[in-house]
Amino acid sequence: MILIIDFGSQFNQLIARRVRESRVYCRIVPPSITIQDIRKYNPEGIILSGGPSSIYEKNSPKTDEKIFDLNIPILGICYGMQFMIHAMGGDVKRADKREYGFAELKIQNHDDLFQAVDPRTSCWMSHGDSIKSIPRGFSITASTENTPIAAIVNKNKRFFGLQFHPEVHHTPKGKKMLQNFLFPICGCRRNWTMKNFARNAISEIQETVGDKKVILGLSGGVDSSVAALLIHQAIGGNLTCIFVDNGLLRKNEAEKLKKTFGRNMKINIRFVNAGGKFLKALSKVTDPEKKRKIIGKVFMDVFEAEAQKIKDAEFLAQGTLYPDIIESQSAFGGPTSVIKSHHNVGGLPKKMKLKLVEPLKYLFKDEVRLLGKALNLDEEMIWRQPFPGPGLAIRIIGEITQKRLSVLKEVDATLLEEIRAAGYYRKLWQSFAVLLPLKSVGIMGDQRTYENIVAIRAVTSKDAMTADWAKLPHKLLGKISNRIINEVQGVNRVVYDISSKPPSTIEWE
Numbered sequence: 001m002i003l004i005i006d007f008g009s010q011f012n013q014l015i016a017r018r019v020r021e022s023r024v025y026c027r028i029v030p031p032s033i034t035i036q037d038i039r040k041y042n043p044e045g046i047i048l049s050g051g052p053s054s055i056y057e058k059n060s061p062k063t064d065e066k067i068f069d070l071n072i073p074i075l076g077i078c079y080g081m082q083f084m085i086h087a088m089g090g091d092v093k094r095a096d097k098r099e100y101g102f103a104e105l106k107i108q109n110h111d112d113l114f115q116a117v118d119p120r121t122s123c124w125m126s127h128g129d130s131i132k133s134i135p136r137g138f139s140i141t142a143s144t145e146n147t148p149i150a151a152i153v154n155k156n157k158r159f160f161g162l163q164f165h166p167e168v169h170h171t172p173k174g175k176k177m178l179q180n181f182l183f184p185i186c187g188c189r190r191n192w193t194m195k196n197f198a199r200n201a202i203s204e205i206q207e208t209v210g211d212k213k214v215i216l217g218l219s220g221g222v223d224s225s226v227a228a229l230l231i232h233q234a235i236g237g238n239l240t241c242i243f244v245d246n247g248l249l250r251k252n253e254a255e256k257l258k259k260t261f262g263r264n265m266k267i268n269i270r271f272v273n274a275g276g277k278f279l280k281a282l283s284k285v286t287d288p289e290k291k292r293k294i295i296g297k298v299f300m301d302v303f304e305a306e307a308q309k310i311k312d313a314e315f316l317a318q319g320t321l322y323p324d325i326i327e328s329q330s331a332f333g334g335p336t337s338v339i340k341s342h343h344n345v346g347g348l349p350k351k352m353k354l355k356l357v358e359p360l361k362y363l364f365k366d367e368v369r370l371l372g373k374a375l376n377l378d379e380e381m382i383w384r385q386p387f388p389g390p391g392l393a394i395r396i397i398g399e400i401t402q403k404r405l406s407v408l409k410e411v412d413a414t415l416l417e418e419i420r421a422a423g424y425y426r427k428l429w430q431s432f433a434v435l436l437p438l439k440s441v442g443i444m445g446d447q448r449t450y451e452n453i454v455a456i457r458a459v460t461s462k463d464a465m466t467a468d469w470a471k472l473p474h475k476l477l478g479k480i481s482n483r484i485i486n487e488v489q490g491v492n493r494v495v496y497d498i499s500s501k502p503p504s505t506i507e508w509e
């Protein structure tokens with residue numbers, strides 16, 4: 001494995017992604033990690049990440065300098081390189097101004113990191129300080145016009161430094177450089193596969209849980225579904241899933257879930273039909289944040305009441321993912337600091353004093369999908385678009401009533417049918433319908449109508465932080481609109497949302 005010491009760069013998750021894409025396991029750890037803990041991990045190599053600080057700042061992050069006596073290959077990136085050079089007696093020059101953007105890298109030495117990389121290649125710079133002089137034992141391996149010391153090596157110690165960022169796409173040969181570090185230099189093997197992960201995770205769960213009972217809140221999303229499958233394979237009948245049907249799901253979702261998990265996979269599931277409770281609590285509420293709060297609270301009440309019925313449960317399982325953990329650990333603090341509560345579960349049932357099991361907490365979303373595949377989860381479940389915890393409640397603008405809910409369910413089902421048939425479902429991050437609190441005049445046959453308007457929202461995105469409205473073909477949009485207006489009673493107008501995020505958001509509420 002590879003350890004990545006987190007000095008706070010915004011690109012750290014990308015370093016981890018590149019390493020894992022090369023099928024090598026890695027963990028991001030804070031600089032406060034002790035030498036003993038590093039030894040316990042027994043890494044093949046260590047990457048010192050970039051970071052926003054200058055090593056001259058009083059509170060800049062530092063890690064124990066004994067790391068340089070461990071006889072483990074080390075790659076310092078940007079701030080990580082400066083930290084290494086400073087610690088080993090070189091000079092770091094304070095910046096007059098930041099260098100940001102593309103630069104042409106001139107490679108002088110093609111051994112090690114730059115094997116099979118062209119002598120001239122682009123690299124991405126984002127730094128203030130730079131290296132002024134290198135300590136004994138080091139030599140310069142590449143430079144750019146503004147940065148004469150852009151890459152360095154200490155062959156004896158197997159230490160490497162890059163002033164630029166090999167992990168970003170803007171450094172086209174960056175992945176090759178990282179792989180040169182992983183394989184010829186560190187001697188890693190490509191053994192990080194989801195089959196291996198599943199095998200290890202199953203025995204870890206068995207060790208942690210023993211013969212005790214585990215409760216899991218199943219939402220139907222890919223994370224909780226994969227967590228359920230994995231834990232079920234580890235402990236079988238000692239896992240009980242609770243599925244709270246809040247009545248705000250897409251058409252037929254609850255039935256599909258029953259079939260997939262209950263009937264096909266024989267997982268214990270308690271279905272709680274709480275649609276009435278949610279609808280009652282939401283009655284006459286129009287404010288989006290109030291809706292969310294009410295739904296969160298009713299969910300916790302219902303979940304807790306159901307969980308209390310499961311005697312002797314000692315563990316609560318959650319489908320927390322690695323980005324949640326990385327984001328919630330402070331850049332320089334310990335990984336054990338606040339961990340974000342799961343969106344759809346909202347934390348531990350307090351009265352029950354359950355211990356947490358989070359078998360996916362070191363995985364990225366696409367790895368969870370691969371794991372689902374390795375565990376034979378339905379393709380349909382694996383590729384489900386994200387669906388918000390508050391469900392259709394935040395897609396009915398204004399008041400939520402049974403009637404409006406059923407109109408939206410029908411519209412949404414028709415929309416998804418067409419999106420799937422046209423082969424767009426997996427290409428889109430999300431696609432859904434929104435019921436507006438407005439009516440418009442229409443004409444059907446010879447009759448004047450005065451009915452609802454729905455908006456169609458379809459976006460592409462990588463992580464929901466930014467999103468672009470999808471350029472769906474006009475023919476497809478036309479078909480969707482025709483079918484909705486003709487088939488769903490109570491709708492006489494369809495509009496398409498052409499706003500991107502930012503400044504809009506994906507959901508309307």
Ligand code: XMP
Nearest residue numbers: 292343386387388389390464501505506507
């Ligand atoms: P926005 O609308 O903020 O959405 O651009 C970003 C992503 O988050 C989802 N979303 C939610 N998910 N509870 C959730 O579990 C919520 O209250 C919630 N609000 C938005 C949204 O569907 C999109 O994927």
